[in-house]
Amino acid sequence: MTTTFNSAYAGTQRIRVALIGCNHRTAPVSIRERVSFSAEQAAHAADELCSRGILEEAVVLSTCNRSEVYGVSAAGPDPVSEMENFFVRFHGLSSVDLNSSLYRQTGTEVIRHLFRVAAGLDSMLLGEAEILGQLRGAYSRALEHGATGPVLNKAFQGALEVGKRVRAETEVGARPMSVALAGVRLAEQVFGDLRGHSALIVGAGTVAEQAVEHLRNRGIGSLRVANRSLDRAQQLARRFGAEPLAWESVDRVLGQPDIIVSSVSAPGPVLTRESLERAISGRHGRPMFVIDLGVPRNVAPEAAGLYNLYLYNVDDLGEIVEQNRKAREAEIPRAEAIVEEQIRKFESWRVALESSSIADDLRTRFHSERDALLREKLGTMSGVSPEERARIAEITQDLIDRVLEDPTKRLRHGGGMRGRLGAIEAIRHLFGLDESAHTRKGSKD
Amino acid sequence: MGHQLAYLTLVLYAASCALYVRVLYAPQARHGWLPTLLLGAAIVCQYFALLERSHWIHSIPYDDLYGSMSLFAWLLAVTYLGLELFHRNRSVGAFVTLLLTIWTTALRIAVPEAPPPPPVANGPLFAFHVTLNTWAYSAFALSFVLSLIYLVQDWVLRSRKLSVTFWRFPALDVLDRMSQSSVYIGLLALISGASFGLVWRHRLSGSYSWGDPKVIVTLAILIVYAAYLALSRIPAWRGPRAAVLCATNFLIVLFSYTFVNLYLTRFHRFI
Numbered sequence: 001m002t003t004t005f006n007s008a009y010a011g012t013q014r015i016r017v018a019l020i021g022c023n024h025r026t027a028p029v030s031i032r033e034r035v036s037f038s039a040e041q042a043a044h045a046a047d048e049l050c051s052r053g054i055l056e057e058a059v060v061l062s063t064c065n066r067s068e069v070y071g072v073s074a075a076g077p078d079p080v081s082e083m084e085n086f087f088v089r090f091h092g093l094s095s096v097d098l099n100s101s102l103y104r105q106t107g108t109e110v111i112r113h114l115f116r117v118a119a120g121l122d123s124m125l126l127g128e129a130e131i132l133g134q135l136r137g138a139y140s141r142a143l144e145h146g147a148t149g150p151v152l153n154k155a156f157q158g159a160l161e162v163g164k165r166v167r168a169e170t171e172v173g174a175r176p177m178s179v180a181l182a183g184v185r186l187a188e189q190v191f192g193d194l195r196g197h198s199a200l201i202v203g204a205g206t207v208a209e210q211a212v213e214h215l216r217n218r219g220i221g222s223l224r225v226a227n228r229s230l231d232r233a234q235q236l237a238r239r240f241g242a243e244p245l246a247w248e249s250v251d252r253v254l255g256q257p258d259i260i261v262s263s264v265s266a267p268g269p270v271l272t273r274e275s276l277e278r279a280i281s282g283r284h285g286r287p288m289f290v291i292d293l294g295v296p297r298n299v300a301p302e303a304a305g306l307y308n309l310y311l312y313n314v315d316d317l318g319e320i321v322e323q324n325r326k327a328r329e330a331e332i333p334r335a336e337a338i339v340e341e342q343i344r345k346f347e348s349w350r351v352a353l354e355s356s357s358i359a360d361d362l363r364t365r366f367h368s369e370r371d372a373l374l375r376e377k378l379g380t381m382s383g384v385s386p387e388e389r390a391r392i393a394e395i396t397q398d399l400i401d402r403v404l405e406d407p408t409k410r411l412r413h414g415g416g417m418r419g420r421l422g423a424i425e426a427i428r429h430l431f432g433l434d435e436s437a438h439t440r441k442g443s444k445d
Numbered sequence: 446m447g448h449q450l451a452y453l454t455l456v457l458y459a460a461s462c463a464l465y466v467r468v469l470y471a472p473q474a475r476h477g478w479l480p481t482l483l484l485g486a487a488i489v490c491q492y493f494a495l496l497e498r499s500h501w502i503h504s505i506p507y508d509d510l511y512g513s514m515s516l517f518a519w520l521l522a523v524t525y526l527g528l529e530l531f532h533r534n535r536s537v538g539a540f541v542t543l544l545l546t547i548w549t550t551a552l553r554i555a556v557p558e559a560p561p562p563p564p565v566a567n568g569p570l571f572a573f574h575v576t577l578n579t580w581a582y583s584a585f586a587l588s589f590v591l592s593l594i595y596l597v598q599d600w601v602l603r604s605r606k607l608s609v610t611f612w613r614f615p616a617l618d619v620l621d622r623m624s625q626s627s628v629y630i631g632l633l634a635l636i637s638g639a640s641f642g643l644v645w646r647h648r649l650s651g652s653y654s655w656g657d658p659k660v661i662v663t664l665a666i667l668i669v670y671a672a673y674l675a676l677s678r679i680p681a682w683r684g685p686r687a688a689v690l691c692a693t694n695f696l697i698v699l700f701s702y703t704f705v706n707l708y709l710t711r712f713h714r715f716i
Contacts, residue, residue: 169471175612189602192616285683308684316605323607
């Protein structure tokens with residue numbers, strides 16, 4: 001999008017940013033699933049909002065936990081109610097169905113909300129990183145469809161920067177929040193890069209599957225899956241490019257993997273201290289990391305005392321996850337500070353552009369008043385020659401330019417942001433610029 | 446000028462330390478390479494400070510305690526920077542630069558800079574001998590720091606008392622490899638340095654002075670560190686036990702660098 005603010009919003013002065021949507025805090029999944037947008041629907045909805053003239057710019061963000069429409073309106077009636085009508089109609093619902101589930105925001109609050117979403121502060125799992133990719137995707141799609149403009153471009157680029165900064169400069173998204181990931185991250189603290197290492201997964205249930213996924217994501221070198229039912233082991237192994245292993249072979253290969261993840265349902269330990277002692281003795285001193293995710297425990301607790309063997313069970317990992325949750329929460333103020341800093345940057349940009357725009361509009365308004373006055377007065381003055389008329393027009397134009405020179409400078413460059421915002425509002429009010437913009441837009445339509 | 450350079454070195458080490466701490470807490474932060482750059486700048490600055498001092502005394506500055514300690518700090522920083530670049534891991538930097546900052550501050554405060562001793566024309570062999578041995582000691586000091594961090598990490602992993610910084614520390618495997626690299630550097634420097642010293646001594650007096658306590662302790666250091674490298678490959682020793690051994694070995698280095706130098710030897714005494 002190469003449109004500049006001034007060309008996109010010339011003569012409109014007030015930029016109204018609005019948001020309507022619902023998330024996991026305001027709506028149960030039964031509602032959220034009814035108002036979600038597919039990628040195509042999101043792009044189509046943004047297009048439609050702009051083509052119908054409801055909004056100048058629009059981005060639709062839809063994830064499993066939220067459906068939101070961000071919009072910019074430059075003139076006309078309240079954009080929020082029009083956005084709400086559109087949102088409700090798009091999903092074939094009535095306002096009554098969604099009334100208590102929707103949040104409606106305008107102005108700086110929209111930017112704050114967007115930046116907090118990008119930071120992961122509004123996520124179900126505090127600090128989760130996935131939202132940043134989803135936000136980037138939603139923005140890119142809207143950008144490709146030409147539904148964004150200078151304001152949402154600036155807002156979403158700012159949001160992506162907030163997301164990156166919060167994850168880089170705070171611990172909000174740093175530590176693992178699931179037992180499976182916590183186990184894998186701990187293994188990394190022993191072995192470093194997992195690419196040259198191997199793992200054995202004992203079990204093929206949901207938790208084992210999570211561990212396999214995390215190990216694969218972190219580039220584990222080789223992976224084997226053993227399960228009592230070889231079929232299930234084969235299924236899981238196929239999905240993640242692992243090697244299936246017969247249950248009877250587990251003891252034989254126990255010394256080979258660097259990481260063992262066990263998650264089977266068994267009344268007693270599946271891996272005894274003796275079997276692990278044999279395994280570790282054949283490893284030439286290389287350490288072994290054992291993650292026991294089973295309840296009852298799959299690994300004999302006495303094995304924790306073996307030299308160079310690190311054993312973590314589900315309670316240990318649960319405690320770590322709890323510690324991590326608290327640590328993430330403790331980082332919220334730092335993340336919020338980054339959000340506020342970026343909001344100030346955005347607002348400063350917005351005020352600069354609005355100042356520039358209102359100064360131009362004020363000048364246009366004065367010139368049109370002057371033209372009308374000259375037409376009215378000079379029309380009745382028959383003794384004025386064309387040269388004199390031109391001279392009078394020139395002088396009055398100079399007068400307007402001279403009178404507006406200092407206020408324009410002050411609007412564009414002077415004072416703090418709050419002072420300039422106050423001045424903009426005062427000028428709008430005193431000179432009725434909103435009304436005149438409205439009238440002009442109405443007459444254009 | 447020498448003082449300004451020394452103070453600038455101190456400031457750069459301190460700034461580098463502060464940024465390494467930042468990297469420890471926010472490894473993805475922008476400009477993560479900045480602490481390394483500042484450490485490099487501190488090394489360059491300290492090099493010029495040492496160079497100036499060596500111009501002043503017409504020798505490598507190891508003849509007095511101040512010069513010797515400065516040279517030690519500089520070689521420690523150089524060794525660490527090499528290891529950081531080789532192993533591509535910055536998380537130990539906070540500890541090493543903290544040590545360097547304290548060391549350099551202590552040098553500025555505690556050791557009054559007395560006029561350097563009159564130059565002794567010992568020749569290049571002697572200069573290599575002392576410089577390489579100092580380098581060896583600094584590399585062993587680094588392996589000591591790395592082994593201590595290893596042992597703390599291992600204890601944290603076993604006790605499950607995971608702190609904020611735990612997740613930012615290098616993996617045990619990386620610490621182990623960095624420590625071994627450091628010991629390799631130290632051993633190579635010590636063997637070369639000791640050989641230069643023996644040749645120099647032989648040229649000077651026709652004997653090798655095998656009975657000198659410093660020579661005996663140096664041989665002991667060679668043996669214990671070689672034993673560390675050998676044992677760290679044996680299953681029963683690999684891991685925390687090898688780290689304990691490496692950390693303990695450094696006590697002999699400290700003994701050699703301080704007590705032996707100051708009280709037991711005639712040839713290796715600081716002036």
